[in-house]
Structures are given as C-alpha cells and as structure tokens.
Amino acid sequence: xxxxxxxxxxxxxxxxxxxxxxxxxxxxxxxxxxxxxxxxxxxxxxxxxxxxxxxxxxxxxxxxxxxxxxxxxxxxxxxxxxxxxxxxxxxxxxxxxxxxxxxxxxxxxxxxxxxxxxxxxxxxxxxxxxxxxxxxxxxxxxxxxxxxxxxxxxxxxxxxxxxxxxxxxxxxxxxxxxxxxxxxxxxxxxxxxxxxxxxxxxxxxxxxxxxxxxxxxxxxxxxxxxxxxxxxxxxxxxxxxxxxxxxxxxxxxxxxxxxxxxxxxxxxxxxxxxxxxxxxxxxxxxxxxxxx
Ligand code: GUN
Numbered sequence: 001x002x003x004x005x006x007x008x009x010x011x012x013x014x015x016x017x018x019x020x021x022x023x024x025x026x027x028x029x030x031x032x033x034x035x036x037x038x039x040x041x042x043x044x045x046x047x048x049x050x051x052x053x054x055x056x057x058x059x060x061x062x063x064x065x066x067x068x069x070x071x072x073x074x075x076x077x078x079x080x081x082x083x084x085x086x087x088x089x090x091x092x093x094x095x096x097x098x099x100x101x102x103x104x105x106x107x108x109x110x111x112x113x114x115x116x117x118x119x120x121x122x123x124x125x126x127x128x129x130x131x132x133x134x135x136x137x138x139x140x141x142x143x144x145x146x147x148x149x150x151x152x153x154x155x156x157x158x159x160x161x162x163x164x165x166x167x168x169x170x171x172x173x174x175x176x177x178x179x180x181x182x183x184x185x186x187x188x189x190x191x192x193x194x195x196x197x198x199x200x201x202x203x204x205x206x207x208x209x210x211x212x213x214x215x216x217x218x219x220x221x222x223x224x225x226x227x228x229x230x231x232x233x234x235x236x237x238x239x240x241x242x243x244x245x246x247x248x249x250x251x252x253x254x255x256x257x258x259x260x261x262x263x264x265x266x267x268x269x270x271x272x273x274x275x276x277x278x279x280x281x282x283x284x285x286x287x288x289x290x291x292x
Contacts, residue, residue, distance in 0.1 A: 002257075003146050003229075003264045009272035012145065013058050016279050020059035023286075031286035032061040033117065033278070034083060034092035038076060038102070039069030044095045051093075054275045060282060063089070073102045077110055084112040091117030091135075091285035093278070096167075114291035117281040120167070129174050133290045135281040140171040142273025143208065143229055147182040152206075152227055152262060159185035160204035162197070162217075162250075168210040168231055176206070197221075209250040219255035228256060228263040231270050 023030065033055055037048050048064065055062035065079060076098070083092050092115055098104055108116075113123040119135035127134035136144070147154060159176040163169035173189040176182070190200050192211075201207055201221040209217050210231035222228070232250025240246070249266030257263045264270050284290055 001150075001262050003150055003262055003269060005142070005146060005264060005269040006272045008146060008149050009142075009276040011149075012276035013054065013279065016276075016283055017058045019283060024059070029088075029286070030059065030061045031282050032063070032088055032090050033282045034063040034065060034086075034089055036065045036067065036076070036079060036083070036092065036094045038067045038071050038095070038098045041097065044097070048095050050275060051278060054279060055282075058279055060279070061088075063092075069099050071099070071102070073106065076102055076107055080107060080110045084110075084115060089115065091115045091282045093118045114288075115285065117278060117285055119171075119281070125166075125171070128171060131178050131180065135284065135290060136175070136277070137167055137171050138274040138277040138281070139168050139210075139231060139270060140175055141277035141280070142270060143172065143231075144175055144182055145273060145276065146229070146264065146270070150262065152182070154182040154206065155184040157185050157205035158188070158203055159206040159208065160188045160190060160200050161208045161210070162190045162201070163210035163212070163231075164189055164191040165210065169208075172208050172210070176208075211250055213250055214248045215250070215252040217251040217256060219252065219259055222256060222259055224259050225261045226259065228260045229270065230264050230266055233266055233271055 035048050035051055037044060052062045052064055083089055094107055108120045109122060111121055113121045116124055117135050119137040124134045128136060161169050161173045173187050176185040177187040188200050190197055198221050202223055204226055206227040207222060208229040212232055214232065214234040214236055228251055230249035230251040233247055235245050236248050237244060238246040247267050
C-alpha cells in the first residue's frame with residue numbers, strides 16, 4: 001500500500017483550519033509563525049515559501065525575515081533575541097542551513113525553547129527523549145503521524161533507521177523506541193560507519209531511510225512485507241521530464257515497493273508532512289500547550 005503523505009498533510013491542514021476558525025469566532029488571537037531565512041539557498045527558498053503559503057492557507061499569521069548571506073553571527077543572534085521578545089509571535093524557525101561563518105548550534109540554543117517550533121533546541125530534544133510534552137521536529141513528527149493515521153502496527157517490531165542526523169535519523173530512533181503509540185519498537189540505528197548494512201536492513205520490519213543517497217536501498221536488502229519510510233529527496237537529471245530533472249528518494253522505489261506492505265513515495269510521501277507538523281507545532285505554541 002502506498003502511504004499518501006500529500007493527502008494526510010492536506011487532511012491535517014483542514015483540521016488546523018477548523019481550529020483557526022474556532023479561534024476567530026471566539027475573538028482569539030491568530031497563531032503567528034515566523035521564519036528567518038539567511039542568504040539565498042535555492043532549496044531553502046522553496047521550503048520557506050511553502051511554509052509561508054501553508055500558514056496563509058490555514059489562516060495563521062506569518063512573517064518572513066530575510067537576512068543577507070553576509071549577516072554576522074552577532075546580527076543573527078540579535079534577530080533571534082528580538083523574535084524571542086516579540087509577544088505577538090507564537091513560534092519561529094531559523095531555516096537551515098545557515099552560512100558557514102555562523103555557529104548553527106549557538107543560534108539554535110539562543111531560540112527561546114517555548115518558541116522553538118522546529119524542536120531543535122537541546123531542551124526540547126531532551127524533553128523528547130524523556131517523553132515530556134515538547135515540539136517534535138517536523139520530519140520525525142510527520143512520520144509518526146503517517147504511522148498513526150495508517151494504523152501501522154509498531155509494537156514489538158524491529159525498526160531499522162539509516163542515518164543519524166540531528167533532524168531526522170537520531171530523533172526518529174528515539175521516537176520509535178519510546179513507550180508510546182506509534183513506538184515500542186526495538187530500534188537499530190545504522191549510519192555511515194555501519195559495516196554490512198544489509199545484515200541489518202534484512203531484519204527490519206520497519207525501515208526508515210534518511211541518508212541522502214538516491215536509490216540506495218534495493219530489493220535484495222529488504223524482506224517481504226517490510227514497511228518503508230523514505231525520507232530521501234534528491235534532484236537528479238532526467239530526460240523524461242520537461243524540466244530536465246526529477247526527485248528521487250533513498251529507496252529504489254519500483255523494485256522495493258513490490259516487496260513492501262507499505263511504502264512512502266517520493267515525492268508525495270514524507271515531504272508534504274513536514275509542513276503539517278510545523279503547523280501543528282505552531283498551533284500548540286499559540287495554545288501554550290507545551291510550556292505554560
Ligand atoms: N532544513 C531542512 N529541514 C529543516 C527543518 O525542518 N527546519 C529548518 N529550520 N530547516 C530545515
């Protein structure tokens with residue numbers, strides 16, 4: 001079965017729009033999300049534009065803060081402090097990557113945890129690990145939503161995660177091991193230093209792939225009936241499309257789909273869910289559900 005992330009994302013956006021209408025009719029303050037975009041990375045421009053558009057669609061207020069690629073660390077820290085102090089703003093994100101001359105860690109730690117709707121601040125990562133109320137990072141939260149809404153059984157399953165990034169692989173391994181539903185998996189976290197990856201992937205009931213190598217996972221690496229969550233999204237050249245490129249995941253889709261019980265396509269799988277997650281976190285922030 002194909003997991004339709006686009007459809008679920010739209011459903012969640014509809015649910016959020018209904019909540020916004022309730023807030024409006026009660027005369028409440030609209031949820032307000034801001035994004036800081038430093039420089040003009042092409043992919044970041046696209047992602048941030050999609051986030052702003054989604055805010056408009058559900059009825060949130062949104063603010064885009066653009067800063068040049070020459071912005072200093074001090075200037076960005078000052079902007080972060082300004083947004084921390086802005087009482088009208090419920091939550092905000094600093095779109096990554098930021099220019100190399102700025103210490104990313106320092107910036108993320110300067111974000112007020114109660115406004116960190118990306119869930120990247122150490123305090124929120126710690127709260128996630130402890131299963132305390134927090135903002136889950138967008139991609140892992142989106143994957144959890146897909147597993148939940150497709151009623152995919154996870155209890156007692158062996159979940160193999162490939163990739164240990166701070167924004168996907170590492171939090172995903174924590175979430176799948178927690179005593180929650182979805183969750184309660186036995187988790188194996190594989191990464192670039194794992195010898196004989198296939199030995200592990202062949203044992204996966206649920207395989208979450210987030211390493212950024214197009215069509216890396218092939219049919220011989222998975223068992224019959226596996227659940228495949230493909231987080232990869234790479235632009236490759238193609239002579240079959242008008243634009244001359246196409247998006248491919250980390251999984252060789254056609255051959256792996258033939259063996260999978262569930263699989264997320266690329267595009268239209270995990271990608272659209274990240275927006276829905278960010279909106280959910282912003283609604284939580286505006287309701288002071290996490291920190292109060
Ligand atoms: N860059 C890639 N993914 C993300 C994300 O989820 N949040 C932010 N802020 N930047 C990103």
